Amino acid sequence: MLKLIKNGEVYSPKYIGKKDILLTGTKVGYVDDNINLPDNFVDIEVIDATGCIVTPGFIDGHVHITGGGGEGGFKTRTPEIQLSDITRGGVTTVIGVLGTDGTTRTMSNLLAKAYALEEEGISCYALTGSYQVPVRTITGSIQDDIILIEKIIGVGEIALSDHRSSQPTIEEIAKVAAEARVGGILSGKAGTVTIHMGDGHRNLSFIKKITEKTEIPPSQFVLTHVLRNPELFKEAIDYAKNGGIVDFTTSTTNSPEEKKLTPGKALKIMLEEGVSIDNITFTSDGQGSLPIFDKQNRFVDLGIGRVTSLYTAVREAILNDEVPMEVVLKVITSNPANIYALKSKGNIEVGKDADIVLLKKDDLNINTVIAKGKVMYENGEVKIKGTFEE
Missing domain, CATH: 3.20.20.140 (Metal-dependent hydrolases)
Known part of the structure; x- marks a missing residue:
């Protein structure tokens, strides 16, 4: 499934403004001011980042x-x-x-x-x-x-x-x-x-x-x-x-x-x-x-x-x-x-790994954590737990 992060203020970590970010599998596929996909294109999860800061x-x-x-x-x-x-x-x-x-x-x-x-x-x-x-x-x-x-x-x-x-x-x-x-x-x-x-x-x-x-x-x-x-x-x-x-x-x-x-x-x-x-x-x-x-x-x-x-x-x-x-x-x-020469890490750029953090702009607390394209943590809740975690 594709993921589209919309309306966030992006620090890549350099500030690049309000951008939409399309995640394609485990990678960043596209970064632009406004990404609109055709209706009935493919299954896509939209993550509304309004009021959030988006970082690597x-x-x-x-x-x-x-x-x-x-x-x-x-x-x-x-x-x-x-x-x-x-x-x-x-x-x-x-x-x-x-x-x-x-x-x-x-x-x-x-x-x-x-x-x-x-x-x-x-x-x-x-x-x-x-x-x-x-x-x-x-x-x-x-x-x-x-x-x-x-x-x-x-x-x-x-x-x-x-x-x-x-x-x-x-x-x-x-x-x-x-x-x-x-x-x-x-x-x-x-x-x-x-x-x-x-x-x-x-x-x-x-x-x-x-x-x-x-x-x-x-x-x-x-x-x-x-x-x-x-x-x-x-x-x-x-x-x-x-x-x-x-x-x-x-x-x-x-x-x-x-x-x-x-x-x-x-x-x-x-x-x-x-x-x-x-x-x-x-x-x-x-x-x-x-x-x-x-x-x-x-x-x-x-x-x-x-x-x-x-x-x-x-x-x-x-x-x-x-x-x-x-x-x-x-x-x-x-x-x-x-x-550490981790070439696919550290920035929000096309072709880099889809590792993304959303911070709430009002208090800078962590809202959402995405690792290799999967939501691991969201709104105070762990979404994906380790093998032996209860």
Whole structure:
């Protein structure tokens, strides 16, 4: 069935005005000022977007789709994510990662879950590895994983400046980045390396030395969790000015520093400092554990990341921090699509995937979520549930 979205104000994410959008199966088939189809042409579902803002489906580049954690023992391993945990937040594309646990959470499990979410109706990719170096892969090689396994598009998340990391050397991280880069070049994928930034005193020193002393460009790395403390954030500003990619986590712990510097405030500061919006993304850290440690790095409490926090942070950046909508939408649409080389994602254009979100114009809350041409969520109701959801 064709779907015709009429009378919406379209942000692609750049504002392009009031447009009608024809969805043909899983793709955007036509975008124009006024689309009228002949009577009795074919079955077509008309979605009236009057009073709505129409945006591309959101891309969440950092989700623990198989669950995360265990920092407080086996009982603190968070469960696998459910489909509606993703779609109710407007997210139509996720990139799955492991995390601290690369033993009871395996790459085979991650890949299987990525395929499962794809079968349930959204787009899903994966990064190879976990916090540890040497990187635990499927084939035994980072390069082979990226080249030979369709869904694997890069490496991560590898932990640095964190008491939970495997304490790799600069040379080891450089070799990981080099292998990922070549794998990406040979397969037409991004080949990025996502780096989990901890709260340690070394901050970005390893990454800066690699990009200064080798031929690996700053854009090869995606540095996530950079809002942990003021010093790390300051270094992240300089890094992004030099072409590096920085990522703000929208799920947060109870850290006073992380509460102080919200993603919206951080985005506004970076833009005022001259950082290109194209070098910034938001991700949720969804379904990951959010452990809280004391000053001696002893576990004291645990939270859980939510994919729904992604758009919440974007909405707050628009309403509270007064960042223009077509600017802030880029951090969850066209920016991750470009950074991760997801060529059919990130914009509302003919031939791109039919991933669409309708926002109510009066309060900017999510009204409708369409993934690959199917309505997944509408008017506060989940329309398509995951296989084991009640």
